[in-house]
Amino acid sequence: xxxxxxxxxxxxxxxxxxxxxxxxxxxxxxxxxxxxxxxxxxxxxxxxxxxxxxxxxxxxxxxxxxxxxxxxxxxxxxxxxxxxxxxxxxxxxxxxxxxxxxxxxxxxxxxxxxxxxxxxxxxxxxxxxxxxxxxxxxxxxxxxxxxxxxxxxxxxxxxxxxxxxxxxxxxxxxxxxxxxxxxxxxxxxxxxxxxxxxxxxxxxxxxxxxxxxxxxxxxxxxxxxxxxxxxxxxxxxxxxxxxxxxxxxxxxxxxxxxxxxxxxxxxxxxxxxxxxxxxxxxxxxxxxxxxxxxxxxxxxxxxxxxxxxxxxxxxxxxxxxxxxxxxxxxxxxxxxxxxxxxxxxxxxxxxxxxxxxxxxxxxxxxxxxxxxxxxxxxxxxxxxxxxxxxxxxxxxxxxxxxxxxxxxxxxxxxxxx
Amino acid sequence: xxxxxxxxxxxxxxxxxxxxxxxxxxxxxxxxxxxxxxxxxxxxxxxxxxxxxxxxxxxxxxxxxxxxxxxxxxxxxxxxxxxxxxxxxxxxxxxxxxxxxxxxxxxxxxxxxxxxxxxxxxxxxxxxxxxxxxxxxxxxxxxxxxxxxxxxxxxxxxxxxxxxxxxxxxxxxxxxxxxxxxxxxxxxxxxxxxxxxxxxxxxxxxxxxxxxxxxxxxxxxxxxxxxxxxxxxxxxxxxxxxxxxxxxxxxxxxxxxxxxxxxxxxxxxxxxxxxxxxxxxxxxxxxxxxxxxxxxxxxxxxxxxxxxxxxxxxxxxxxxxxxxxxxxxxxxxxxxxxxxxxxxxxxxxxxxxxxxxxxxxxxxxxxxxxxxxxxxxxxxxxxxxxxxxxxxxxxxxxxxxxxxxxxxxxxxxxxxx
Numbered sequence: 001x002x003x004x005x006x007x008x009x010x011x012x013x014x015x016x017x018x019x020x021x022x023x024x025x026x027x028x029x030x031x032x033x034x035x036x037x038x039x040x041x042x043x044x045x046x047x048x049x050x051x052x053x054x055x056x057x058x059x060x061x062x063x064x065x066x067x068x069x070x071x072x073x074x075x076x077x078x079x080x081x082x083x084x085x086x087x088x089x090x091x092x093x094x095x096x097x098x099x100x101x102x103x104x105x106x107x108x109x110x111x112x113x114x115x116x117x118x119x120x121x122x123x124x125x126x127x128x129x130x131x132x133x134x135x136x137x138x139x140x141x142x143x144x145x146x147x148x149x150x151x152x153x154x155x156x157x158x159x160x161x162x163x164x165x166x167x168x169x170x171x172x173x174x175x176x177x178x179x180x181x182x183x184x185x186x187x188x189x190x191x192x193x194x195x196x197x198x199x200x201x202x203x204x205x206x207x208x209x210x211x212x213x214x215x216x217x218x219x220x221x222x223x224x225x226x227x228x229x230x231x232x233x234x235x236x237x238x239x240x241x242x243x244x245x246x247x248x249x250x251x252x253x254x255x256x257x258x259x260x261x262x263x264x265x266x267x268x269x270x271x272x273x274x275x276x277x278x279x280x281x282x283x284x285x286x287x288x289x290x291x292x293x294x295x296x297x298x299x300x301x302x303x304x305x306x307x308x309x310x311x312x313x314x315x316x317x318x319x320x321x322x323x324x325x326x327x328x329x330x331x332x333x334x335x336x337x338x339x340x341x342x343x344x345x346x347x348x349x350x351x352x353x354x355x356x357x358x359x360x361x362x363x364x365x366x367x368x369x370x371x372x373x374x375x376x377x378x379x380x381x382x383x384x385x386x387x388x389x390x391x392x393x394x395x396x397x398x399x400x401x402x403x404x405x406x407x408x409x410x411x412x413x414x415x416x417x
Numbered sequence: 418x419x420x421x422x423x424x425x426x427x428x429x430x431x432x433x434x435x436x437x438x439x440x441x442x443x444x445x446x447x448x449x450x451x452x453x454x455x456x457x458x459x460x461x462x463x464x465x466x467x468x469x470x471x472x473x474x475x476x477x478x479x480x481x482x483x484x485x486x487x488x489x490x491x492x493x494x495x496x497x498x499x500x501x502x503x504x505x506x507x508x509x510x511x512x513x514x515x516x517x518x519x520x521x522x523x524x525x526x527x528x529x530x531x532x533x534x535x536x537x538x539x540x541x542x543x544x545x546x547x548x549x550x551x552x553x554x555x556x557x558x559x560x561x562x563x564x565x566x567x568x569x570x571x572x573x574x575x576x577x578x579x580x581x582x583x584x585x586x587x588x589x590x591x592x593x594x595x596x597x598x599x600x601x602x603x604x605x606x607x608x609x610x611x612x613x614x615x616x617x618x619x620x621x622x623x624x625x626x627x628x629x630x631x632x633x634x635x636x637x638x639x640x641x642x643x644x645x646x647x648x649x650x651x652x653x654x655x656x657x658x659x660x661x662x663x664x665x666x667x668x669x670x671x672x673x674x675x676x677x678x679x680x681x682x683x684x685x686x687x688x689x690x691x692x693x694x695x696x697x698x699x700x701x702x703x704x705x706x707x708x709x710x711x712x713x714x715x716x717x718x719x720x721x722x723x724x725x726x727x728x729x730x731x732x733x734x735x736x737x738x739x740x741x742x743x744x745x746x747x748x749x750x751x752x753x754x755x756x757x758x759x760x761x762x763x764x765x766x767x768x769x770x771x772x773x774x775x776x777x778x779x780x781x782x783x784x785x786x787x788x789x790x791x792x793x794x795x796x797x798x799x800x801x802x803x804x805x806x807x808x809x810x811x812x813x814x815x816x817x818x819x820x821x822x823x824x825x826x827x828x829x830x831x832x833x834x
Contacts, residue, residue: 073754074754078754329800330799330800333756333800334756334798334799334800336756337490337491337495337755337756337757337796338754338755338756339750339751339753339754339755339756340754379754381751382747382751383746383747383750383751383803383804383806383807384807384808386800386803386804387800387803387804387805387807387808388804389800390800390801390804391801391804391808
């Protein structure tokens, strides 16, 4: 991989430069709005739904939230990972490219690197645990990659990678812990800004800022002076955090624009390593969790950590429960009719159910509210997996489901296409 | 409902007139293309997959099929039915409107009429069987309709409708068997034509007709002289058929344009009443089936029948199995990442798996192939329902799934956003 000492600095202009390099290879994925989900997010949760949380007994927050969804599930290979992979390859020399690339991954990064390598006409060597699902192995091979099998521990995987490098001279492309990957993933934020602006130009009422004079009580809402004054401005962008390549890329892209960046992660079995790390002032290097958000089981990488622990770049990280992830996933599937994987909806779950975030929006957004960009990061799951997720949730009595239902029934409008 | 004697004639110009009346109220739903699915449709089925069909032992067809998907799952209420409902209301007099509207439906028509009535500010009375799912009752009430309960037989439902009319003077709006409904549903075909043309203008390679000189063996492909000569022309449009309101509307809209119209229906337990009726030369007035395509359990209505039995308007109807519907649904969900209900994918299933249709496209489309518009009619299902559908298919040994898999692995590109 390109020598870290020679990569571009981690700032917005470098993300713009990355976008120029990769945009011919990637989809400019759609940005969708949803009256249904924005109305849901702008409806207070029930008192009952706060039982057992730190907010039990308090008045539920009443923020006004207006969503713009960046649909990276419609990206090539069904997830955003292709952005970083293409950018990494675009920074390699001809000589490096000729040696091919190697990585270990059982997930979306494997397919992303395989497709990018095929596009460049170079070999891709992918190390996968022997226990990987056959469909993922087949998909990676389908992009023309050579798949090598290893045991499932890090050590076993890295040993095979080392062998491949020794045999072939291939260049290692890691999944997130490298500036070129971070800059590549950040490109989605540039598109999201532009696309939200295009949507608002066509229909100004899509933005909460379309009419500064309008407020619930006729008051003019004061806008935070750090924000830009465009009517289409995004007050915040929320993205999931696993290894942190995407979130740190977005924070880099939006730094200095006045848009706050937030991270969302699962809390199950300690998967909220980024949130806990920020609280402790120290990166947590290992995590062992089986959260259903399987793309987010990874601890934050070292380079992403330098960005997300910078308060001027990242406003905060909030964690959501498995039940909240399922509830958000149901809404995206059944109401928006968009097919996503569990990892994709943690940002939405945070905006719908995290009272701390919701109180913050109520306070800072006031009656006018916030335009909130939410990244739906991927859609690589199966109908069987969905069946099992919700069957388990049904057995547990669907407690969260019941709670969500009450809020859900208030809104009947469907999503805008 | 508007007196049938006074409705517009069932022809293209009337559909255009309907579109003018309703377009402010409906979504111009997106048209999506998918390299993955077009490549799959353009790959011959395996010999093994034809075992047990009339095509067993024959060479599988090798058509070239290029899809344009009209995504009515992104329509208001999650299905196309809103088009007919708005058009029906737009044709009522002020006096009729003031009396309100009534229908019996447990499905998408109930919600469509309720939303249209709310938009017009008039009462909607919806008769639903007591056994309807609570979420559908709640959704219909959520649009402000008054729900009445009845037994589940036609007679019981119609008796309650009669009572409502007697009590309120409300005007009956049937789900499909009326010219205003047919003309309203047909409007989607006008949009599909326009949107395919817009897509091809932006990227000419999206059409099989972008370069008349290009053929697999360098031959120029002869184009049927009845077709129009625009490079964006749709050679065919396929839509599902239940009561026939949508299919007959589309056939009316496209009559005389050179685009062939086909209907697709499930074969399970005799749900292919339209196909059987055409073969027998006589409409089949009753059907009793529990096909998973629950929107298509209805026999064709009398007025739709006059259109679909007209060979100059409808080219043919083909039926697909439950397994083929599930396989098509899996592809749309997992590959296109679009959330649809089983009824929505019967047209796609027909294009992928019906050898008679595929041979026809091979013969008439030649090496260049056909641009085929496919209506994805709705997306109103639940994660639990999907879990159950595919769990049952898993228990059956996933025979069709296995067959589809072999074809599926050949293609790895993701859908264009």
